[in-house]
Amino acid sequence: MVASPASPKTSTASTRSLVSIIGASSVGTLIEWYDFYIFGSLATVLATKFFPEGNPTAAFLSTLATFAAGFVVRPFGALFFGRLGDLIGRKYTFMVTLLLMGGATFAIGLIPSYETIGFLAPTLVLILRLLQGLALGGEYGGAATYVAEHSPVEKRGYWTSWIQTTATAGLFISLLVIMATRVSLSKEAFDDWGWRVPFWVSIIMVAVSYIIRQNMHESPLFAKAKAEGKTSANPLQESFGNKYNFKFVLLALFGATMGQGVVWYTGQFYAMSFIKTVCSVDAMQSDGLMSIALLMGTPFFVVFGWLSDRIGRKPIMLA
Template sequence: MVSIPTDLPKHHAATQSEKLVIAASSLGTVFEWYDFYLYGLLATVITAQFFSGVNETTGFIFALAAFAAGFAVRPFGALVFGRIGDLVGRKNTFLVTMGIMGLSTFLVGLLPSYASAGVAAPVALVLLRLLQGLALGGEYGGAATYVAEHAPNNKRGLYTSFIQTTATLGLFAALLVVIGVRMALGEEAFASWGWRVPFLVSIVLLAVSMWIRMQLAESPVFRKMKEEGKASKAPLTEAFGQWSNLKVVILALVGAVAGQAVVWYTGQFYALFFLEKTLKVDGATTNILTAIALALATPGFVFFGWLSDRIGRKPIILAGCLLAALTYFPLFEALSKAANPALYAAQQTAPVSVTADPADCSLQFDPIGKNKFDSKSCDIAKSYLAKASVSYSNIAAPAGAVAEIEIGGVKISGVDPAAVSGDARKAAIAAFQDKAKAALTAAGYPAKADPAAINKPVVVLILFVLVLYVTMVYGPIAALLVELFPTRIRYTSMSLPYHIGNGWFGGFLPTTAFAMVAATGDIYYGLWYPIVVAVITLVVGLLFLPETYKRRIDG
């Protein structure tokens, strides 16, 4: 096992032992993120496999909600495993979390589909996602704390930045596996059964990760604290039952992590979903372009971690939030223009509007998955446009009016459900949808993005900028959180705000943003969610967040 002397000077060049700690901790965490993010990359396939019993728009939002379910329980994992980590040690705790994560991911690859098992399939999927979330809730805090407690005082940002690269590298690894399997099998076979392969191979990664982690010894800071009898006997009570520490937890969440989380998930996941679902770029191309951008931007994590050791954590994190809030709208509009120029041109030259009685319009998201949106004329019109990922504006009509779609000056009268029923209603809806489809086609709205027309260098550049913002907010965050809390309750205290921020503010971002888009018809409307959260973090962080980069953490 790697044994680190506890009497090393706190400012020194990295030793071979410390380099091994960083490499082993980071590599193990990469594999855990690989497991967790496979689901996000395959959201469209997951929709078809496990949520085929509902309409397409609701199915996709359900798939994103199941993706978010893993994030929802991360704070609870942080409490459970954070407490264990502060009581019994960092190393053994993240061995347990790794085992849970790896086995849960492997089992996803064995699940039956909705077609063969009915509702039991999505229920089992969600349960496995919950287990993954619990495990990840204990993993990150352990790895970040473990590495930080090995680092010299003047290099904590640099050392922990390697842990910060693991989420992106895990996503990158998952992208490479998915791309490789897709190319080897073809899209038809991949959609049918090949999507299971990336989940099943995770059992190999689990074995490698467990072996790597077992080579490590306990953190020297934790060992010293235990030897001196200073360990906390009740980490949860001490961390959250005492206002002096609880207020720091709240400040860390609102003034740093919440903004970091929404910038991260917008740059790495919402952009990916936006390309594939809204801009209709095929999945393989989306994955390849995203992988290139990730590869180019990933060194930014280490750079900004290193920079935070010199100028501080706070200015870099808050600058990333500011840049994101100021540029998301123009960047995503530019992404639309580069990725699907025909769609972008059609939106400019032949805008779509829905004129309807506002009282006749429902939210285009069905929480129980059974609404066909065919009982109101407004719902019939909007559900078709939402399914087609067409952006539209809303115009209020007098009470009782039948909804009408206008596509580039061509008006199409909607269906009055009160006037028809049964098979006649189905026929009327089908005829309306055929007319709308023909009008959209005539106006230049493409069914899919033309691969030859995609400006790939510009798409990669935009994705690179979005991920660069991620590196700014995420590179220094581990060092900041470690430095905010004392050793005796560090694992517990830092894990909770991190996982509430990333699990709830970040993890629910794709679901929330797409539901906002479905509700308004504006494909860019979902961006208001990360922008508002980033601005709140910017303001709170500027006013109240302390700078921590010169603090010692071995006390």
Template sequence: MAGQDADVATTSRQSERKVILASSLGTVFEWYDFYLYGLLATIISAQFFSGVNETTGFIFALAAFAAGFAVRPFGALVFGRIGDLVGRKYTFLVTMGLMGLSTFLVGVLPSYAAVGVAAPILLVLLRLVQGLALGGEYGGAATYVAEHAPEGKRGLFTSFIQTTATLGLFAALLVVIATRFLVGEAAFAAWGWRIPFLISVILLGVSLWIRLQLEESPVFRRMKEEGTTSKAPLTEAFGRWSNLKWVLVALLGAVAGQAVVWYTGQFYALFFLEKTLKIDGATANILIAIALALGTPFFIVFGWLSDRIGRKPIILLGCALAALTYFPAFQMLTAAGNPAMAAAQARAAVTVTADPGVCSFQFDPVGKNKFERTGCDIAKAALAKAGVSYDSVTRERITGAPAHVRIGTRELVAPEPWRLAEEARGDAAEAFRRELSAATGEAGYPAAADPDAIDKPRVVAILFWLVLLVTMVYGPIAALLVELFPSRIRYSAMSLPYHIGNGWFGGFLPTTAFAMVAATGNIYYGLWYPIGVALLTLVVGLLFLPETFRRSIH
């Protein structure tokens, strides 16, 4: 009898491991696909948008950038409904197939030079499919694993799903780095960038084969047998206040803060290293990859801990620590990653004095706008592009008065395009940019970070702290969302707030933060966005979010 019990226990553990492995591997694959575009956006933009006029190119590049994030909540609605009606297993098989196929097709998509304007249109359409697929994948995988997990272990089991986004980014980074190394930068820019997209078809085949071995979730099977599945999950989840209020609490009291901490700790940190601190892309990728490798096990640690002390305190503590430490952490990152820039900021502060009424709000997520309407625009755009932090000084409105840029004790006057003949405006703006570049160089502002001066251990330590905050807020979130909603509408109800939070609050964070930096000139000003959202989540979560870790989900 004891031997039979041991055999049953062994079989049960093997089944649990299979569920976790198959669900996690498939979700890693989907995140890998989704992040490739972000990592290769500059090269893809050159391949698909360079042939159109500047305005059209800007619109296409912005659409391709935003599409994958913007449609994720709609994917959550479409596939969440199917998951609650048809089942968890088959729904996330469909989403995986869509993601894999669309990613592979990006790798074979002809460039603008080959097929003209059809190329960017097709790319945007494939990004839309990717976003829809990802919107349906996460909720299905998290629900499926949670509904297989024993009582008291849901945080631990679902934490493996939480590692998948970081592992997907990590895998994409490794493949991109390896391909660049093997084929060389010139070949990679010309054709080698396609390789990471093409090999995704192998990952698709392996992941589909493993997931096909799985059975339907026991909770969904029981609902089917008892006839208790929802006939209209979307109406039930979002049309009834008794359920909708928990969707709103989940979004504002948990997911929004989790999302901005996640994107700040991984994507915005990478953006800051490359674009602001001017660390070369390969080095920045390697530093982030090391921090991710060190931090990833803590998703599981905090998932396990949430089974002991609860989901809510860990998530809200992560939001509080993020709000408290982001400014000092990124300031330390500047000192460690580009000490020459930090020294120049302290020694030769930069100010732009102008009438604010003639300065544009420099929203330029894909680098297509030139901002040459006024001298203020020209000066601020040049400083923002160079990653030079500056303070804006408001001057009394004087019609036609030019903008002044002070660098330490030196002062430059920006050209006013309206004063010049149209054919001379471009040359004047370019001459000023050269003069400004020379002045910032003389003041000690480096054009690029010195690789030998980077304090790599210190940079990795700071990045590890940022990733650790990510693991605190993200490790327990899947278990909390699953436990918050009844099983008959769980797939739909948990997927929508998750993807609004991560697709919109989080996905647009780098763009929003950089727009705030460009508008103010302060390279740290964009951090107010994630800090503000994290504090909102802290307040709403403390007041309204229930603790769920002792709930039964059956």
């Protein structure tokens, strides 16, 4: 009975600790999503900069294909950096993915146009997009794992749902930065060089996030496993070489995440591109509409994360 009054204090301290952990994790993850999405948000502009003139439809499709290349390599980034995280820890892996993403994004803003360097321009953009995809593949899964390893089991859905909000928040911020840049410059200046500004802004965000993440501690579950010598010597072999584990890998990939990915990116990016190109809606207006939709939809990540702790993950995914 004497210990019971201390429980609320212990709970509050734990909650405060989790809030700071999620804050530090989310800032970096949000910036990486911003970096990843800024390319898609500017797809209609980039199509005229990095691809040959004369066939705008082909140029736009090529831009979307380059954007999609980042998604193709994300699973490999998740595997590579996931293994790295299992071997050296989540914190140091976070640093690597953050710097890789930030450097690639800043570099895209420096690439000369197709008119200046020819086919070298789309080639360099493709390489940097692949680096972005690798970095995000490692970052997103690592951040979710890091938060989950700090969370109490009965509230894991709620706390990790905050990491999920960073995807839409990153897209939202990318649209705000683009709109602010458009408003600050003339149309001619934006089309000439202003479209590079959102890429350059990224380096400031990355620097701030790097400083914040330097003060992060390793997750208690990983630190305990490492101290006890229980970390996996070969995580990939254990995941894919073991039939029982491999079954869950396939279930997670094709059963849980593939459908969500199709719905999310169709609803956000294809819808945005469709509004601009097929419906010929002004860029500022379409970006504003998408921003409002994202602002309204993002809180529901947390709502359904909280609900999943009460009724389970499966019913929500099926619904």
